[in-house]
Amino acid sequence: MSNSKIKIVNPYTKHKRKLPDGTEKEKPPSNKEIRRDIGNATGNSDTNTNTNTNNFPKNTGSSNINVSAQAAALCISASDKAGMEGIDREKIATIILKESGNSAYIQQQRRRDEKVNERVRHLQQRLQEASPRDYRVTDELDDTLRGYQQRQANRATCVVVDMDMFYMACELLSRPHLNDKPACVGREMILTSNYVARRYGVRSAMAGLIGRKLVEQLSDGREKLIQVPSNFKLYKEKSKIVNEVIREYDPHNMKAYSLDEVYLDIGPYLAVEEVVFRLRQHVKKATGGLTCSAGIARTHTIAKIASDANKPNGQLVVDPVSTLEFVRALPVRKIPGVGRVTEKLLQQVCNIHTGLELYEKRGLVQFLFQPATAEFLLKSSVGCSGEGSSFASFGTEQEESSDHQKGISRERSFSPESDWALLNIKLEEISRMLSEDMKRKSVMGHTVTVKVKLANFDVLNRA
C-alpha cells in the first residue's frame, strides 16, 4: 500500500564528550540496539495473543448519539484535563465525529480501538474461566504492599511544579489581548490551549482543523479559534529561568522532567506550604508573569497528581497521613502511567474505576496483569509508585541531555507519497539531521531503526 511517512533511528549513548565515531551515514542499517528495565510502568499488560473469538455485536451505526460517544472515547478520552470541568462532552463528540469521522486517521483509531476491545474480551474470558481462588488476596501480596508503605516512611518532601498552559502562557505574555479569547499554540496540531479554548473542548494533541470547528460551532459562529505558531526558543528561555529560580530552593535533587515540569525533593521542611507559595511567586516575577501550580506530597507521583488539583495558579499539599484517602478517591486515569487503554481494561474487565477499587481488587489485578504492570498498579493503589525509580532528568540548562540517554531519533511527517526516489531523499534528509544531532552530543549508536508511517496511519518499525 502507499506509504507516506518516515522516520528514523534509535541508537545508544555511550560516552558523551568524545569520538563521534563517524560511521554509518544513513539507511544502510548496521549496529545494534539496547534496552533496559526500571520500575515504573507503561506499556503492555495481558497476554494479548491469539483469541480469534468473533461474536462481536458489531453495532453498526444506529443512533447518532451512540456513535458520537464512541468518537469521544477515541478522540478526547478522559476529558478531564484542567480547565475542562463541566463542559458539554456530548456536543463536542458529535462535532468531532461529523468533522473527522471519515478521515483516515479516525479509521485507524477505530481499528486500534477494536484491537483493544479484543484484549478486553480476552481478559474477560480468562476471568470467566478462572476460579476465585486464582485471584484471591494472598498474605504474601498484602505483606508486599505493606512493605512498600513501610519503605515509604522515610521523610521526603516531594514537590512537583507544573507551569500553567505553558506554551500558550509564554505567547500570551506578548499578546495580552488574547487572554479572554479562545486561543491555542500550533497550526495543524494543537500543542496546548488557553482556558477559554478548553471550555470548547480544544486541547493538546488535537488537530487544528477540529479545534477550529469546535470553537466556531459551539459559539454559533461568534468566536474564532486563534492559533499562534510555536516558538520553542521562547519556551526554552522561559523554562531556563524557571529552572534557575527553582534550583535555589533545591540545588541537589531538583530535576527538570520537561520544559514545563520540575521535580524537587526537599528534606523535612518546615512550612513547606509557605515556601512553595513563595517559590511560585518568585517564578511568576522572574518570568514576567507566568503562573504555575504545585503539588506537595511524600512521593513524586502523588505530588504530580496534586499539582493538577488546583490548577491554574494553585497548589495542594497531600499530607502523609491523608495519602491513602487521597489515592482511594482518585479515578485511575489520574495516575500517571494509566492511559486510555489501561483505564479501559481496568474498567471493563475488572470494574475498577478508582484507587479504592484498585486496592480492593488487588488480587484480581495481580492475576490478570503481567508482573511489571501489576506491580506498578498495586504500588499506585497504596500511593507508592514512582519511588526508587528516578525520573530521567531532562536536559536542563546547557544543551546537554542526561548522561544515560537510551535512544535518539528524528522523524518527519508529510503528505502521502509513493515515489521511492522522493522517499529516499526524505530518508537521507532525516538521517543527516540525526547524524548531526549525534555528532553534537558525541554519542555513539548501537542499532539503527527505521520507522515508516503509512498513509492509513499504520506504523512499521524495522531495525
Next chain:
DNA sequence: GCGGATCAC
C-alpha cells in the same frame, strides 16, 4: 534482541 503497544509532555 526485535517489533508492536502504551504513555507522557
Next chain:
DNA sequence: TATGGTGATCCGC
C-alpha cells in the same frame, strides 16, 4: 482542508 515530535518501558516472541 485533512491529526506532531522525542524519549521511554513493557511484553510476546
